[in-house]
Amino acid sequence: xxxxxxxxxxxxxxxxxxxxxxxxxxxxxxxxxxxxxxxxxxxxxxxxxxxxxxxxxxxxxxxxxxxxxxxxxxxxxxxxxxxxxxxxxxxxxxxxxxxxxxxxxxxxxxx
Amino acid sequence: xxxxxxxxxxxxxxxxxxxxxxxxxxxxxxxxxxxxxxxxxxxxxxxxxxxxxxxxxxxxxxxxxxxxxxxxxxxxxxxxxxxxxxxxxxxxxxxxxxxxxxxxxxxxxxxxxx
Numbered sequence: 001x002x003x004x005x006x007x008x009x010x011x012x013x014x015x016x017x018x019x020x021x022x023x024x025x026x027x028x029x030x031x032x033x034x035x036x037x038x039x040x041x042x043x044x045x046x047x048x049x050x051x052x053x054x055x056x057x058x059x060x061x062x063x064x065x066x067x068x069x070x071x072x073x074x075x076x077x078x079x080x081x082x083x084x085x086x087x088x089x090x091x092x093x094x095x096x097x098x099x100x101x102x103x104x105x106x107x108x109x110x111x
Numbered sequence: 112x113x114x115x116x117x118x119x120x121x122x123x124x125x126x127x128x129x130x131x132x133x134x135x136x137x138x139x140x141x142x143x144x145x146x147x148x149x150x151x152x153x154x155x156x157x158x159x160x161x162x163x164x165x166x167x168x169x170x171x172x173x174x175x176x177x178x179x180x181x182x183x184x185x186x187x188x189x190x191x192x193x194x195x196x197x198x199x200x201x202x203x204x205x206x207x208x209x210x211x212x213x214x215x216x217x218x219x220x221x222x223x224x225x
Contacts, residue, residue: 004153034213043115043201043216044154089153099214101153 002027002094006102009087013080014110021075021105023064023090031092033057033066033073034099038087047075047088085109114138115217117202122222124189124196132187132220134202143185144203144214147171154201160185161207189222197224 007022025033032051036044048057053068062077073090090102115136124130136143142161146154156169160179174193179185185204189196199221203214 041219043117043203043218044214045216046213049213098156098159099154101155103151103153 002031002092002100004090004092004100004102006088006090006105009104009106010108011105012108012110015082016079017109019075019077019080019084019107021088021090021107023073023075023102025071025073025090025092027071027092027094027100029095030068031094033064034091034093035062035064035073035075036089036091038089038104040086044089080107080109082109082111115202115204115215117200117217117220119220120218122220124222124224126224127191129188129190130222132189132200132202132222134185134187134217136183136185136202136204136215136217138204138206138215139182140204140215141182141207142205143179144205145169145175145177145185145187146201146203148199148201148219157187157200196222198222 003026005024034049035047037047038044048059050057050066056065064073064075087104087106089104091099118133144159145157155171157175158177160166163182166177166179176188199219201219202217205214
C-alpha cells in the first residue's frame with residue numbers, strides 16, 4: 001500500500017544552518033506530494049507541494065523537489081531561523097484523493 | 112476571515128462520558144475531515160465527509176461518530192466505547208473530493224480523559 005517515511009526527530013540545528021528533512025514514499029501511480037508544518041499548539045498549514053515528477057515546490061525559503069527515480073521529496077532550507085521551529089509532515093495523496101501522512105519530524109532551532 | 116474553527120480548545124472528560132467536539136468552516140468547502148494526533152505520531156483519519164448528509168469511516172473510526180447535517184459543520188462525538196481517547200483532534204476541510212490533498216486545518220482540540 002501507499003506509505004510515507006520521514007527521518008526521525010528531533011532535528012536540532014543552530015540558527016542560519018542548512019536544513020534537510022528526508023522524506024521517501026511508496027505509492028502506485030504518480031501521487032502529489034506535500035509538506036505541511038505544525039507550529040506548537042496549532043493546526044497544520046500547507047507549506048509547499050509538487051504534483052508531478054521533477055516539480056519543485058517552494059515557499060518561505062523552503063524547497064522540495066519531486067524525485068520519481070528515488071521516490072523522495074526532501075525538504076530543504078538554506079538558512080533556518082528560530083521561528084522555523086515546528087513539526088514538519090510529509091504527505092502524499094492517494095488515488096482517492098486522501099492524504100497519507102508521515103510521522104512528522106520535530107525541528108528545533110537554537111539561537 | 113475565512114477559516115476553520117474548533118471548540119473547545121481544551122476538553123476534559125470523565126471515563127464513561129460521551130463528548131462532542133465542534134468543527135465549523137466558512138470556506139464553502141464540500142469535504143471535511145477529522146484526524147487524531149498522538150505524540151510522536153502522524154495524523155490518523157477518523158472520519159471524512161465529501162458532501163452533506165454523507166460520511167465515511169477512516170482508519171480508526173471505532174468509538175467515534177459524526178454527522179454532517181450542514182455544509183459548514185462536522186461535529187465529532189467521542190463515545191465511551193473509545194478505549195484511549197486522550198489525544199489532540201484536528202478538523203480539516205478541502206474544496207471538494209478531488210482537492211482532498213490540499214486541506215485546511217483548524218487549531219485543534221486537546222481532549223484529556225480524567
